[in-house]
Amino acid sequence: MAVNEGFASLSNHLFGSGMAVYSVAMLGFAAEFAFSRLGTRQDEAVVVGDEAVTSAVPAARTSAERSAVLVGASTAAPTDPAVSPVSGGGDPTDAAAARAREIEAVRRRDRAAHSLAGGDDPQVPARARWVGRIAVGATVIGWALHLASVITRGFAADRVPWGNMYEYSSMICLIAVTTFLGLITRHNVRWLGVFVMVPVVLYLGFAGTVLYVAPGPLVPALNSYWLKIHVVGAIVASGVFLVSAVTTVLFLVKERWENRLAEVATGRAEASRAMQNRGGIVMRLPSSAALDTLTYRVIAFAFPIWTFAIIAGAIWAEAAWGRYWGWDPKETWSFITWVCYAAYLHARATAGWRGRRAATISLVAFTALFVDYYVVNLVISGLHSYAGV
Amino acid sequence: MTPTPSSASSIRAAGLDGADETAEIDETAGQDAGFDQDTATRRLPDGHADAAPAVRPEAFDPPPRSAGAGTGTDPRSGTKAEPGTAAREEAPPADGPGVTGAPATGASPVGRSGPLAFAVRSWRQLTSMRTALLLLFLLALAAVPGSLLPQRNINPLRVELYLNDHPTLGPVLDRLSGFDVFAAPWFAAIYLLLFISLIGCLSSRIRWHARALFTAPPKAPARPGRLPGGSSWTSPLPPDEATALARGVLRGRRFRASAAPPDARRPDGSPDHSVAAEKGYLRETGNLVFHVALVGLLAAVGFGSWFGYSGTTLVVSGDGFANTLISYDQFSGGKLVNTAKLQPFSLTLDRFQASYQPNGEPADFRANVSYAPDLDTPTRPATIRVNHPLVLDDAKIYLIGHGYAPHFVLRDAKGRVVWQNNVPCTPRDGMFTSTCTVKIPDAGLAPVGTRHEPQQLAFSGVFTPTTRLDPTRGYVSIFPAATAPGLTITGFVGNLHLDEGVPQNVYTVDTRDMKQIALTGPAGADRTAQVLAPDNPRQRTLTGLPGGLSLEVDSVAEFATFQVKADPAKREALVFAVLIIVGLIASLRVRRRRVWVRAHPAPAGGSVIEIGGLSRSHGDGFATELADLTTRVRAATEPTEPTTPREPGAGATAAGTAQASTAQASTEQASTEQADEPATGKQEH
Numbered sequence A: 001m002a003v004n005e006g007f008a009s010l011s012n013h014l015f016g017s018g019m020a021v022y023s024v025a026m027l028g029f030a031a032e033f034a035f036s037r038l039g040t041r042q043d044e045a046v047v048v049g050d051e052a053v054t055s056a057v058p059a060a061r062t063s064a065e066r067s068a069v070l071v072g073a074s075t076a077a078p079t080d081p082a083v084s085p086v087s088g089g090g091d092p093t094d095a096a097a098a099r100a101r102e103i104e105a106v107r108r109r110d111r112a113a114h115s116l117a118g119g120d121d122p123q124v125p126a127r128a129r130w131v132g133r134i135a136v137g138a139t140v141i142g143w144a145l146h147l148a149s150v151i152t153r154g155f156a157a158d159r160v161p162w163g164n165m166y167e168y169s170s171m172i173c174l175i176a177v178t179t180f181l182g183l184i185t186r187h188n189v190r191w192l193g194v195f196v197m198v199p200v201v202l203y204l205g206f207a208g209t210v211l212y213v214a215p216g217p218l219v220p221a222l223n224s225y226w227l228k229i230h231v232v233g234a235i236v237a238s239g240v241f242l243v244s245a246v247t248t249v250l251f252l253v254k255e256r257w258e259n260r261l262a263e264v265a266t267g268r269a270e271a272s273r274a275m276q277n278r279g280g281i282v283m284r285l286p287s288s289a290a291l292d293t294l295t296y297r298v299i300a301f302a303f304p305i306w307t308f309a310i311i312a313g314a315i316w317a318e319a320a321w322g323r324y325w326g327w328d329p330k331e332t333w334s335f336i337t338w339v340c341y342a343a344y345l346h347a348r349a350t351a352g353w354r355g356r357r358a359a360t361i362s363l364v365a366f367t368a369l370f371v372d373y374y375v376v377n378l379v380i381s382g383l384h385s386y387a388g389v
Numbered sequence B: 001m002t003p004t005p006s007s008a009s010s011i012r013a014a015g016l017d018g019a020d021e022t023a024e025i026d027e028t029a030g031q032d033a034g035f036d037q038d039t040a041t042r043r044l045p046d047g048h049a050d051a052a053p054a055v056r057p058e059a060f061d062p063p064p065r066s067a068g069a070g071t072g073t074d075p076r077s078g079t080k081a082e083p084g085t086a087a088r089e090e091a092p093p094a095d096g097p098g099v100t101g102a103p104a105t106g107a108s109p110v111g112r113s114g115p116l117a118f119a120v121r122s123w124r125q126l127t128s129m130r131t132a133l134l135l136l137f138l139l140a141l142a143a144v145p146g147s148l149l150p151q152r153n154i155n156p157l158r159v160e161l162y163l164n165d166h167p168t169l170g171p172v173l174d175r176l177s178g179f180d181v182f183a184a185p186w187f188a189a190i191y192l193l194l195f196i197s198l199i200g201c202l203s204s205r206i207r208w209h210a211r212a213l214f215t216a217p218p219k220a221p222a223r224p225g226r227l228p229g230g231s232s233w234t235s236p237l238p239p240d241e242a243t244a245l246a247r248g249v250l251r252g253r254r255f256r257a258s259a260a261p262p263d264a265r266r267p268d269g270s271p272d273h274s275v276a277a278e279k280g281y282l283r284e285t286g287n288l289v290f291h292v293a294l295v296g297l298l299a300a301v302g303f304g305s306w307f308g309y310s311g312t313t314l315v316v317s318g319d320g321f322a323n324t325l326i327s328y329d330q331f332s333g334g335k336l337v338n339t340a341k342l343q344p345f346s347l348t349l350d351r352f353q354a355s356y357q358p359n360g361e362p363a364d365f366r367a368n369v370s371y372a373p374d375l376d377t378p379t380r381p382a383t384i385r386v387n388h389p390l391v392l393d394d395a396k397i398y399l400i401g402h403g404y405a406p407h408f409v410l411r412d413a414k415g416r417v418v419w420q421n422n423v424p425c426t427p428r429d430g431m432f433t434s435t436c437t438v439k440i441p442d443a444g445l446a447p448v449g450t451r452h453e454p455q456q457l458a459f460s461g462v463f464t465p466t467t468r469l470d471p472t473r474g475y476v477s478i479f480p481a482a483t484a485p486g487l488t489i490t491g492f493v494g495n496l497h498l499d500e501g502v503p504q505n506v507y508t509v510d511t512r513d514m515k516q517i518a519l520t521g522p523a524g525a526d527r528t529a530q531v532l533a534p535d536n537p538r539q540r541t542l543t544g545l546p547g548g549l550s551l552e553v554d555s556v557a558e559f560a561t562f563q564v565k566a567d568p569a570k571r572e573a574l575v576f577a578v579l580i581i582v583g584l585i586a587s588l589r590v591r592r593r594r595v596w597v598r599a600h601p602a603p604a605g606g607s608v609i610e611i612g613g614l615s616r617s618h619g620d621g622f623a624t625e626l627a628d629l630t631t632r633v634r635a636a637t638e639p640t641e642p643t644t645p646r647e648p649g650a651g652a653t654a655a656g657t658a659q660a661s662t663a664q665a666s667t668e669q670a671s672t673e674q675a676d677e678p679a680t681g682k683q684e685h
C-alpha cells in the first residue's frame, strides 16, 4: 500500500489553510464581542446603568430580589410593544391588568433567562453583527478545508483517516466545529464561536506540530471493521464533549457573574467597574440557566455515542483478543469517562447537584476523557499503545 | 411505601424542567393554572427527591413553584438554598411513595419500631439518587489505580518488577489489592452497592411506571389555558361535546387521552369537562430498559467469569488436540467451571501458511484446520486467521502465534530409529530466529557409574528460517519465511533429572550433570557446535554421538499456537449492551409531555375552551407541537362559522382578563419561536 505523496501534501496544505481560516473566524468572533462592547458603552447614556444591572438578574432567588426584578421589568414594560396591548386593553389601575403585566414580565424575564441568544442582542451595533456573520462564514470555509484535509489524508494513505493521534486530534476538532455549526443552524449561538474556535485552533496547532506523522498504512492490529466503527464513535463523542466542556466553563463564569449581580441588586455588594461597563464579554453570554441547559443537551447527545463507542470497542476486543473487557488502561479510562458522564446526567436530575456541582462533574469527566486520549497513549502503555503518536 | 392514588400522582413536582429547557415554563402562570390544592402539597423538590430519596418515575409534573423560587433549570438551586427549594426539600413527609427519608415517615407502618425504621431509612438512603451519584463517583475513582499500577491479570511480569523496585511500598499496595484492583474486595463492594442501589430504585420505578402506563394521565388543572403556551377560545358546542372532540384530536395525534367521566365534579362542585392527555412514556420506558440492561450486563459479565475458561495449546502441522484439560499448555478457568466436562471438540492443524511483506513484516497468517465440534461428529475444514477465530458454540479458537518445529530423528549405529519428534522452537524476533531445546531421555544408552547415572541426551540450538552468516553475529535469520532453514546446535549427555518428579522448563536444559558432546557434522569433526541445513540431505546429520548414535534434522514443520476462550454469557452480554444503547437513546431523546383541555360552559351558550400543556424534557419542539394541537383542537371545536372576538366584559371577569392576556402572551411566544400563529389576535380587546 503505497502512500500517495500528492494527496499527502495536499492534505497538509488543506490542514494548514483550514487552520488559518479558523484563526480568522476566531478573530472575527472575538471582534464581534469587542465591537459590541464599544457599541454599548456609547449607548450607556441612554440606558440607565442601574436599571440595566437590576433587570439583568435573570431569575430571582428571594422574594426581595423578585420584586426588584419585577419592578425593573415593569418599568421597562411601557416601552415594550408586546406588553402595551394588554395594559391598554383594560383600566390601567385594574388589579387584573396589573397582575397580567406582572405575569408577562416574569414570563419575559424567564424567556430571556432560557434563551440561547446572547444577552441584549439588539444593542449590538450592526457593524459588529456583520463581523460575527463573516466569522461564521469563515468557520464554514475553514470547516470545508479541514474536511477536505481529512478526506485527502484518507486517500493519501488509502485507508480511513483515523489511524494515529494526529488524525484523531484533527477529527476531534472537525467534529467540535461541526457541532458548533450544527448548533448555530438551530439556535443563535454565535457567541459560542470564539470559545469553540480558540481550543480548536490550539488543539490543531498541537496536532499539526507535536503529533504529526506522515500518512502510512495501518498497523495490522488496527485493521478491522469494528475498530473503525469504534474509533469513529469515540472521535465523534469526544468532539461533542469538547464543546460541552467549553459551555461548562462559560456556565461557571456566567454563574459567578450572576451571583455578583444578584448581590449588587440586593445592595449587598458594590457594582464593579466591569459591571458598570455592562460586563463586556460575560454580559454577552446567555444566562447561566441557558448555558446549563445547552451543556446538558450537548452531553446528552454525546453520551449514547460514547456508550456505543465503548461497546463497539468491546466487540472488537472480543474478536481480536478473545475477551471483550480486560481493564487495559485505555479501557479503564474509557470506563471512567463514561461513569463520570453518567454521574453528570444523574447530578442534573438531583436536587442540590445541578448547576455548579454538575458543571464540576462535567469538567471532571472531560479531564478523564483527556487522560484517556493523551496520557494513556503517551504515558501509560497498554495493548492500545500501538495506536501510536 | 403506600402508592398514592392516581390523582395525587398528578401533581408532583418533579424536575419539570429538570433535565431540560423550560423556557416555556412560567411558574406564575403555572400556579395560576390552578392545580388542585391537595396535590400541590405533595410536591417534591425534584424528579428524584433527594433528601427524600425515592425516585419519582413521573418525575414530571406541573410547576409547583412560587414565582420567586426560580425554575428548576436554575442552576443556582444547586448552590444556594433558595427558600423555595429548601422548603420543598424538607418536603411533606407522609404522603406519596416518593417521599421518604424525612424524619416522620408516619405513613409507613414500619416507621415506628427502632431498628426496623433504621433499616428502612438506610435502604431508602441507599436507593436514593444521591447515593447512586456518590457510588458512581467512587467507582470511577476506584478504577484509577487499576490503570496506574501494573495489574496481575494483564502483565504479571511488570507486577514482579514493580515489587522488586519498590520493596517497601510494593507489599503494602499488594496487601491493598493494588495489583488486582478489578478483583479487589473494595472494588467489588462499590459496584455491588451501586447495583443493589440500582435494583432497589428500579423496583419502585418500574412499579410506578407500570402504574402510569395503565392509568389515565393526571387530571387537568382548573385553568390549563394559563399554562405557558396555553390559550382559550369560545365554541358554540356544549362542553361535553367539545371535550369529546378534543379527546379525539389528541388521540389522533397519538396522545393517550382520557376525558373526565360525565358525572365528574371539580372540587368546587361544578361539572368537570376536561381531557388529560400524555405522550412520551417511551422516555421512562427507555430509561428503565437502560438501567435494567445495566444490571443484566453485570450479571452476564459475572456469569461469564465464573463459567468461562481459556487455554492455550501449541499444535504442530499434522497434529491436533482435543478440548480437555491435559491438552493445554496453560489453562485458567472460572470458579465454577467443570474441567472434566469441557465442550468435547477436537481439532487438527492440517497446514499453516504465513505470508510476509518484502521487509519481513507479517502480511497474513492462516491455519487450515479440520475440526469436529463434538465427540462423534464428522470433521469439517476451516481456516483460522488472526482476528478471525473459529467459533464453536461458547468457545472461540484464536490463532495467537506460530513458529517452526524442526523434525529430529535419532538413529542407532545400525540405522534404526530410536526416537523422532517435531520440536517446536520459541521465536525470539521478528525474523523468527528461534530457540530450540531437544531433550531425549531414553536414547538407549546404558547408565554409568556406581550410582547408575542415566545417560540422556539434550541438544540446544538456534533455528534460523532464512539463514545468513553475519561476520559479527554468526548465523542469523534475515527473513521470517523458511527459505534457507539453518540450525546451529550443541549437544549434551548426562543426567537431565527428568524423572525426578520436579517440573522442568521444557525450553531450557539443566546442564548441571551433563557434559558437552564433541559433534561431527557439516562443519567438521569434534566441534562443540555445528550448523545443519535441513533442506540439504548432506548437511543435516550429526554423528559422533555417544554409543554410535546419529541425529538427523530432516524437515521443518510449522506450528501454530491456539488459544481457546469460552465465555458462556457473551451473547447475553451483547444483547444487554444493545439494550443499553437503545434504552439510552429513548431515554435521552424522547420528550414526555402532557396536554390538557378544559371546557367551561359559557354564559351565552356554548363553551369556553382552554388548552395548555407541559413538557418535561427538552422544551424544544413542544411550543410548536402545542400550537399545532391548539390549531387542530380549535378547528374541531369551532366549526366553520367565523369567530367573533370575545367581548370584553361578556364573560371576562378580572381573572378572565388575566387569562386572556396570558394566552395572548403565550401565543405570541409560540409564534415568535415557531412562526406559527394558532390563535393570535382573537382575544385582543
Ligand code: HEM
Binding pocket: A339, A341, A342, A345, A346, A348, A349, B019, B047, B048, B055, B059, B127, B128, B129, B130, B132, B136, B194, B195, B197, B198, B199, B201, B202, B287, B291, B294, B587, B588
Ligand atoms: C450502575 C450505575 C448507573 C448508571 C451507569 C446509570 C446511568 C444513567 C444514565 C446514563 C442516565 C441518563 C438518562 C437520562 O438522563 O434520562 C440515568 C438516568 C437516571 N438514573 Fe441512572 N444509572 C445508574 C444507577 C442508578 C441508580 C442506582 C439509580 C437510583 C437511584 C438511578 C436512577 C436514575 C434516574 C431516576 C434517572 C433519570 C434521570 C432523569 O430523568 O433525568 N440510576 N442513569
